[in-house]
Amino acid sequence: MENKKNNDVALDALSLPEDLKKLNIEQCKILCEEIRKILIKTVSNNGGHLASNLGVVELTMAIHRVFDSPEDKIVWDVGHQSYTHKILTGRLDRFDTIRKENGISGFTKPSESEHDAFISGHSSISVSAAYGIAQAMKMNGSDNFAVAVTGDGALTGGEIYEGLNNAGKSDANLIIIVNHNDMSISKNVGALAKYLMSIRNTRKYVNTKRSVEKVLTKTPLVGRPVAKVLKNSKDTVKSAVYRKNTNTTIFEDLGFLYLGPVDGHNIAEIEEVLYTAKSYQKPVIVHVNTIKGKGYEPAEKNPGEFHGISKFDIMTGNPETSSGDCYSTYFGKELVNLAAEDENICAVTAAMKYGTGLQYFASEYKDRFFDVGIAEQHGVTFASGLASMGKLPVFAVYSSFLQRATDQLIHDAAIGNNHIVLGIDRAGIVGEDGETHQGLFDVSILSSIPNVSIYSPSCYEELKICLRSAIYKCKGIACVRYPRGKDSSSFDKSDINDSYTFTENRGSDILLISYGRIYDELYRAYNVLQGDGVDCDILKLTKIMPIDNRVIEKAMKYRKIVFFEESMVGGSVSEHFGQKLSENGFEGRFLVRAINGFVKQASVESSLKKLGLDSRSMIEYVKGIAKQK
Numbered sequence: 172m173e174n175k176k177n178n179d180v181a182l183d184a185l186s187l188p189e190d191l192k193k194l195n196i197e198q199c200k201i202l203c204e205e206i207r208k209i210l211i212k213t214v215s216n217n218g219g220h221l222a223s224n225l226g227v228v229e230l231t232m233a234i235h236r237v238f239d240s241p242e243d244k245i246v247w248d249v250g251h252q253s254y255t256h257k258i259l260t261g262r263l264d265r266f267d268t269i270r271k272e273n274g275i276s277g278f279t280k281p282s283e284s285e286h287d288a289f290i291s292g293h294s295s296i297s298v299s300a301a302y303g304i305a306q307a308m309k310m311n312g313s314d315n316f317a318v319a320v321t322g323d324g325a326l327t328g329g330e331i332y333e334g335l336n337n338a339g340k341s342d343a344n345l346i347i348i349v350n351h352n353d354m355s356i357s358k359n360v361g362a363l364a365k366y367l368m369s370i371r372n373t374r375k376y377v378n379t380k381r382s383v384e385k386v387l388t389k390t391p392l393v394g395r396p397v398a399k400v401l402k403n404s405k406d407t408v409k410s411a412v413y414r415k416n417t418n419t420t421i422f423e424d425l426g427f428l429y430l431g432p433v434d435g436h437n438i439a440e441i442e443e444v445l446y447t448a449k450s451y452q453k454p455v456i457v458h459v460n461t462i463k464g465k466g467y468e469p470a471e472k473n474p475g476e477f478h479g480i481s482k483f484d485i486m487t488g489n490p491e492t493s494s495g496d497c498y499s500t501y502f503g504k505e506l507v508n509l510a511a512e513d514e515n516i517c518a519v520t521a522a523m524k525y526g527t528g529l530q531y532f533a534s535e536y537k538d539r540f541f542d543v544g545i546a547e548q549h550g551v552t553f554a555s556g557l558a559s560m561g562k563l564p565v566f567a568v569y570s571s572f573l574q575r576a577t578d579q580l581i582h583d584a585a586i587g588n589n590h591i592v593l594g595i596d597r598a599g600i601v602g603e604d605g606e607t608h609q610g611l612f613d614v615s616i617l618s619s620i621p622n623v624s625i626y627s628p629s630c631y632e633e634l635k636i637c638l639r640s641a642i643y644k645c646k647g648i649a650c651v652r653y654p655r656g657k658d659s660s661s662f663d664k665s666d667i668n669d670s671y672t673f674t675e676n677r678g679s680d681i682l683l684i685s686y687g688r689i690y691d692e693l694y695r696a697y698n699v700l701q702g703d704g705v706d707c708d709i710l711k712l713t714k715i716m717p718i719d720n721r722v723i724e725k726a727m728k729y730r731k732i733v734f735f736e737e738s739m740v741g742g743s744v745s746e747h748f749g750q751k752l753s754e755n756g757f758e759g760r761f762l763v764r765a766i767n768g769f770v771k772q773a774s775v776e777s778s779l780k781k782l783g784l785d786s787r788s789m790i791e792y793v794k795g796i797a798k799q800k
Contacts, residue, residue, distance in 0.1 A: 181205065188235040188259050188286075193689040195273065199236070199438050203228045206255055207466040209266065211485060213254075217270050218481045219277050220251040222464040222474040223322075226352050226435070227498075229581040230320075230459055233441035234348070237449070238318060241285040244308070248321035248331075250291030250607075251479070252350075260286035270603040272773035278607055292607020293575065294545045295328025298320045298335055298347055305343035313605040316344045316449065323351045324522065327544025338454050340427030345454040351432065352463045352474075379534035420457040431458030436465060446628035464781070476527060481742075501631045502594055503528025503581055507535050514633035516642065517557055519543060519566040521550045527567035527596050547572050550593070551579035558589040563642055564627040567594035570610025570652065577616055580648065585620050588647045594638070598627070598652035599688055599737040600779060610652075615742030617650060618716050624649045624718040625784040626669060627687040630660045633667050633713060640714075656775070662711075671722050672711040680730040681707040681797060686715050686744065687786050689737045696789035703790075705797050715744045723751050730759040732797055737784055740774055742764035762796060764789075 180198040182205055185191070187401040194202070206228050214221045232255070234245060240260065247253045251503050255276060258266055268274025279287040289300045301319035308315055323706065326349075338345055422429045427452055433440045442458060448455040464470025469488025470477035483490045510532060511514040516537045518532040524542055533540040543550045547568060554564035573580075573595060584591050617623050624645040626637035635652055641649035666672050674697075685693040690711045697709045708729070710722060726732055732752070734745035745763040752761055764783050779785045783792060 175511065182258065182263055184208075187261055187263065188240060190238045191259065196439055199232055200231075203232060203438075204466075206232075206258055209258065209263075211467050213267055213269060214480065215483050215485045216267070218479075219270050220254070220479050221250040221467070222470045222477040223352075224254040225465045225467055225470055226351060226461040226463045227252050227320075228255050228465070229438050230348070230350060230441060230461060231259060231446060231475060232309070233438050234318065235259050236438075237445040238316060242313075243289070243316045243318060244288035244301070244304045245286070245318045245320065246297045246304065247279050247291055248297035248319065248325045249294045252320075252322070253279050253291075256286070257284070257485055260284055270772060272771075272777055274339075274772070276605055277546075277603065278605065278773060281310055292604070293572065295321075295331040295530050297323045297325070297332065298331050298338060301335055301347070302338040302341070302343060302345055305338075305345040306341070306599040314344060316346055317343070319347045320436045321347065321349055321769055323349060324545060327546055329546060329548060329598065331764070332612070335422070335425050335427070339422070341426075342453060346448045346457060347427070348457045348459060349431075350435065350459055350461055352435075352461045356556055361497065380620065420456075424685075427454050427456045429456045429458065431456070432460050433458070435459035435461035471745075472540045479526075496657045497528075498631070498658065499528035499596055499654065500636065501528070501634060501658075502567065502596070502638065502651075502653065503531045505635050506567075506594075508530045509642065510536050510539065513563065514539075514640075515561065515563045517541065517562050517564045519550055519554050519557075519564055521545060521547045521566075521568055523567070523569065523572075523596075526569070527594065529567050548579050549574040552583040554591040555579075555583045555587065555589040557588070558584075558591050560573075562777065563590070563592070565592040565594055565642070569597045569598060569608070570595050570613040571597065571608045574612055574616065580617070584648050585622060588622065590646055591648055592638075592641045592645075593648065593650040595650055595652035597655045599654045600656050600770060600782075602775045602778065603772050606769040609770045610654075611737075611739050611766055611770065613650070613652060614715070614738040614744060616742065617648070618742050620648065620746060622647045623716060624714065626651045626713060627715045628653060628713060629662070629687055629690040629711060630664060630667070632657045633662060633669075636667065636669050637713065644669070652687070660688075660691040662691050668713060670712070670714050670719060673722070673725060674709045676701075676706055676708055679706040679708045681705075681793070682710060682726055682729040682732045683707055683734065683735070683793065684710045684712065684726075684745075684748070684790075685735040686712040687737060689735060689779065692779070692784060692786040693735055693789055695786040696793065699786070699790050700793055703794070705794060707797075712744065716747070718744070718748055720753055723748075723755060726752060727755060727757055732759065732761045733793060733796060734761070734763045734765075735784055735789060736763065736765040737779075737782075738765060740767045760796075764792065772797075 178197045180201055210224050210346050262275055267273050269275040276283055278292045281287045297319035301317040305317035406423050420429045430444050433444050444457055448457050461472035464477055491568045495761055518529050519541045520527055520529050521543055524530050524533055550566055553565045557564040595613050617625055628634040628637045637651045641651050683693055700707055736743050736745045743765050745765055749761045766782055770778055
């Protein structure tokens with residue numbers, strides 16, 4: 172399109188992202204307002220990440236005007252703030268499908284678009300990935316740029332410093348944009364930084380390297396540190412950006428040129444600093460300040476609530492469903508009850524206080540509550556340190572994020588037999604967040620570590636029983652894993668316990684086994700099968716590892732055993748169960764329906780149906796088995 176003298180412009184009339192470079196600043200501002208309306212409307216219908224995306228609209232616009240995607244590679248840390256990026260890279264017509272089954276992903280996904288340079292769903296990975304991409308392009312003879320877009324929250328994750336340490340001394344075409352949306356800087360520092368930036372980041376000063384070096388020598392970045400020491404880890408790390416009694420930032424000490432901070436909602440300023448960054452032949456840090464939830468008052472006032480949100484009413488900002496009734500909340504409140512009885516109980520979270528239900532503990536027992544930031548590795552080892560001194564640490568963490576701490580579980584917890592309790596939230600299928608967030612690997616990882624105890628309750632009351640047992644009955648690593656969402660179980664709870672429940676019918680030669688959330692699916696299938704004349708018995712495992720020898724003894728008498736499991740088949744409970752049967756000389760048929768492969772975004776209900784783990788699929792499968800000799 173041609174740049175019109177008037178400012179009439181609309182997203183659906185553009186060839187994106189190419190046409191962005193033809194627009195003037197006023198037209199860009201108009202598009203940013205249009206994008207915000209699209210974001211608010213779409214997330215209100217689909218759920219998703221809103222506050223972070225509203226905060227980076229202008230930044231994303233500027234990035235795509237300055238760089239040439241997909242030749243220049245843009246890596247988004249975590250990826251949940253890439254909604255505007257998706258809109259500006261040819262996915263506007265499909266944006267209303269975001270996070271829906273067969274729609275576009277809520278995170279970056281290279282298989283979805285050539286503009287998504289790297290898959291991302293977890294924090295602090297962008298610098299390492301972008302540095303690898305930059306080095307590969309250099310080896311291929313390309314002078315294109317790799318751009319990592321990361322948030323200040325990611326600076327609490329250790330991997331990002333490994334990436335910075337390696338990338339800073341290189342000569343790669345690497346630009347790291349630090350999106351800072353929650354930093355308190357004194358007025359003097361802000362004014363000085365703005366003044367210095369106006370000199371350092373003006374493109375006329377970078378026509379030659381000599382001119383640039385002269386300006387930088389005469390006007391080094393200097394300033395007072397953050398006005399006060401902030402308590403949480405995120406602010407502690409950020410305060411290190413402005414080093415006390417030095418003329419450098421931590422980034423410059425690592426070998427980067429540091430530019431900023433700039434107003435992340437001023438497109439002209441962002442573009443100016445990005446063009447300046449491109450003019451250097453070394454890695455550059457660009458520091459931008461943004462406001463989370465920008466442009467939508469409920470999100471600006473409560474960015475935490477609108478970080479990841481379900482469907483909501485645009486007028487009020489109120490979610491359609493309450494998060495009050497869910498496993499996370501029940502877990503958090505029960506932990507408070509236990510802590511009231513025992514002052515040794517501590518709670519640990521990795522920047523997910525509200526997501527894991529630990530806000531209640533933090534309010535009641537702040538001296539025993541620890542938010543370690545986005546640092547699951549540190550969280551496990553820190554908890555092990557607490558345990559070594561007689562404390563009872565409970566680390567509440569999403570299943571998909573616990574993967575990041577596998578070495579620490581083995582080396583720092585298990586070998587030393589340190590008694591830590593893991594509250595493994597979002598275990599199993601999580602739904603619309605897709606492959607990077609499904610909680611399908613915790614069982615496989617933990618079951619391979621010696622002396623680990625794992626409980627998988629099927630209802631709220633079992634969760635209560637299992638949490639107490641994990642704290643007081645176990646040694647070493649003790650885990651309680653539970654799903655996202657609320658308890659909607661309907662099975663008979665008259666005999667719930669922390670071990671197993673066995674329902675036997677005389678003469679049956681088929682045994683059905685499951686645990687956790689999908690036991691309720693199996694229980695409903697079991698009742699239908701009984702009514703349809705298919706004799707079978709049913710076993711619910713509550714403590715899934717180590718496997719109780721008593722259940723193996725009971726299972727040995729059956730000719731057909733069918734195990735349904737909402738976990739990866741490799742390293743699964745069913746795999747261990749089958750091995751024990753074999754060791755005991757089992758001669759019948761042992762069949763497993765578990766998960767083998769990454770599970771794409773869809774509702775939990777739809778995913779379970781596709782995987783054959785819903786009650787209807789179970790009924791048909793067992794009927795087929797029953798007919799076989």
